[in-house]
Amino acid sequence: MAWILLIIAGLFEMLAVIMMNQWHRQKSKTVLSFMIAxxxxxxxxxxxxxxxxxxxMGYAIWTGIGAAGGAxxxxxxxxxxxxxxxxxxxxxxxxxxxxxxLLG
Structure with missing residues (x-):
């Protein structure tokens, strides 16, 4: 279950980065709210x-999901x-x- 939570955390990290990019394009309260959430x-x-x-291990994987996913x-x-x-x-x-x- 912890691995599923970690993947979900990484996906929300990706979404937050997408919202950050969107915030630079359109400064709206909705985008800011989605980014913070x-x-x-x-x-x-x-x-x-x-x-x-x-x-x-968890932090490295979370960061990797966010970085690769954002790219x-x-x-x-x-x-x-x-x-x-x-x-x-x-x-x-x-x-x-x-x-x-695999190593963990």
């Missing part, structure tokens, strides 16, 4: 997951660079997260 839910789920999962969303929806090097390094982040899960 997303960060709060991300930290809540992370906190619950870290009751079982070691902090070093993928940027590529798919915000017309950010799709260079082979960028995709390679995003894949490395994903492989590192999977590797940490």
């Amino acid at each position: 997303s960060f709060a839910l991300s930290f809540l789920f992370l906190s619950n997951a870290l009751e079982t999962i070691p902090m070093s 993928i969303v940027g590529i798919l929806f915000y017309n950010e660079s799709k260079s082979a090097k960028r995709i390679f390094f995003i894949a490395l982040i994903i492989l590192a997260v999977v590797g940490l899960k």
Whole structure:
């Protein structure tokens, strides 16, 4: 169950980063509210997951989900660079997260 909570925390982290990007485009109270709520839910789920999962592993995986997910969303929806090097390094982040899960 803790791993599911950690994945949910990572997904809320991604959503918070998307909302942060949206906030720079459109400064509205709705976007700001969604951003704050997303960060709060991300930290809540992370906190619950870290009751079982070691902090070093949980934090690294949570950060990896947020970083890789944010980069993928940027590529798919915000017309950010799709260079082979960028995709390679995003894949490395994903492989590192999977590797940490397999070792844990």
